Amino acid sequence: MDSSVTLDRVVMRFGDFTAIEPTSLEIRSGEFFSFLGPSGCGKTTLLNIISGFLTPSEGDVRIGDASMRGVAVNHRPTAMIFQNLALFPLMSVYQNIEFGLEVRGVDRTTRRRKADELLDLVALGGSGDKPVSALSGGQKQRVAIARALAVEPRVLLLDEPLSALDLKLRQHMRNELKAIQRKTGITFIYITHDQGEALAMSDRVAVMSAGRIQQVADPETLYHRPKTPFVATFVGENNRLPGRVVECHAGLAVLEVPGLGRLTGRCESELSPGQPAALFVRPEHLSPSSAEEETEAPRLEVRIETVSFEGAWRMLEARLVATGDTLRILAGQGEGSALQPGQTASFGYAPDKAIVMADDGSPML
Numbered sequence: 093m094d095s096s097v098t099l100d101r102v103v104m105r106f107g108d109f110t111a112i113e114p115t116s117l118e119i120r121s122g123e124f125f126s127f128l129g130p131s132g133c134g135k136t137t138l139l140n141i142i143s144g145f146l147t148p149s150e151g152d153v154r155i156g157d158a159s160m161r162g163v164a165v166n167h168r169p170t171a172m173i174f175q176n177l178a179l180f181p182l183m184s185v186y187q188n189i190e191f192g193l194e195v196r197g198v199d200r201t202t203r204r205r206k207a208d209e210l211l212d213l214v215a216l217g218g219s220g221d222k223p224v225s226a227l228s229g230g231q232k233q234r235v236a237i238a239r240a241l242a243v244e245p246r247v248l249l250l251d252e253p254l255s256a257l258d259l260k261l262r263q264h265m266r267n268e269l270k271a272i273q274r275k276t277g278i279t280f281i282y283i284t285h286d287q288g289e290a291l292a293m294s295d296r297v298a299v300m301s302a303g304r305i306q307q308v309a310d311p312e313t314l315y316h317r318p319k320t321p322f323v324a325t326f327v328g329e330n331n332r333l334p335g336r337v338v339e340c341h342a343g344l345a346v347l348e349v350p351g352l353g354r355l356t357g358r359c360e361s362e363l364s365p366g367q368p369a370a371l372f373v374r375p376e377h378l379s380p381s382s383a384e385e386e387t388e389a390p391r392l393e394v395r396i397e398t399v400s401f402e403g404a405w406r407m408l409e410a411r412l413v414a415t416g417d418t419l420r421i422l423a424g425q426g427e428g429s430a431l432q433p434g435q436t437a438s439f440g441y442a443p444d445k446a447i448v449m450a451d452d453g454s455p456m457l
């Protein structure tokens with residue numbers, strides 16, 4: 093069955109404020125799709141439009157090829173898992189899972205069989221009679237998933253459901269959610285401000301800022317080929333060195349960066365000489381370079397400010413000697429790992445690892 097979700101020129105206004113700028117998008121049937129963006133960018137608003145809690149000011153939502161215009165929340169083939177889970181704390185696990193089926197008039201035996209199947213799916217088999225209040229955070233999470241799946245939605249909407257869990261459990265539940273999505277083949281639409289979560293679970297991610305989708309792509313593409321400065325800095329860490337374009341051809345751009353001279357990086361769109369732009373280079377792509385090296389590669393002189401030990405690597409926070417701007421550098425074993433705060437050092441990068449993009453005025457993190 094086609095469980096794709098299409099947003100067709102959807103706009104949402106609250107009074108004079110436009111929360112969702114015109115947005116068109118197709119979420120594929122059976123896909124794990126995430127909306128990722130900072131607080132207030134419009135993620136919940138979009139989810140509420142898909143579920144039917146909100147009616148868009150303009151445009152239409154389709155599930156499969158059916159328009160959802162005028163279709164009430166409880167008549168849509170969707171189910172939602174909220175941030176606070178919204179379980180009934182005084183009821184048993186069975187009662188929670190069977191609730192939606194009971195409302196739909198499903199008989200007791202069928203309800204129980206379905207609940208047992210779902211408890212097995214979420215690895216809670218045998219816990220049906222326990223009161224929900226006696227469960228751990230991760231177990232409650234699983235009950236919420238089972239309850240949402242009980243009504244056999246074609247599309248499951250998840251509103252930051254892991255945010256209340258501690259880090260270890262959150263990472264574990266990411267894998268569980270992904271596995272459940274694979275097993276059921278249901279279209280999952282997940283919203284989060286946590287880029288690690290979105291990258292780890294999703295087939296594709298829409299990165300949002302201020303009511304606009306900046307880029308829709310698979311996690312690898314978002315990380316390695318961000319289309320806008322906002323995506324480059326919101327998805328993973330990135331250093332940004334602003335300047336003006338000197339030239340751009342054959343996929344490489346030369347940027348004049350005040351205090352640092354000419355820096356080279358990849359460019360994927362047209363850039364004109366003189367245009368304001370910035371070079372983005374990730375902390376893991378900076379490596380120590382010595383003054384004796386005969387190399388064309390750019391060298392960035394820095395003074396180390398802090399060194400954070402993070403297990404397999406160290407994160408160095410440094411200041412560019414020429415400009416005073418901050419540069420973050422990931423130093424693995426050996427390379428640069430002996431550097432201490434107060435020392436000066438020189439770092440370089442391979443130009444094909446850096447990206448030059450026009451400054452589009454979008455907010456930066």
Ligand code: ATP
Nearest residue numbers: 106109111129130131132133134135136137138285
């Ligand atoms: P968060 O991660 O904090 O939940 P979000 O990305 O989900 O943020 P939304 O809740 O969708 O953001 O809100 C988007 C914008 O629309 C915000 O500026 C918010 O203040 C505004 N907004 C949302 N609902 C309403 C409403 N009912 N009336 C007026 N403004 C609203």
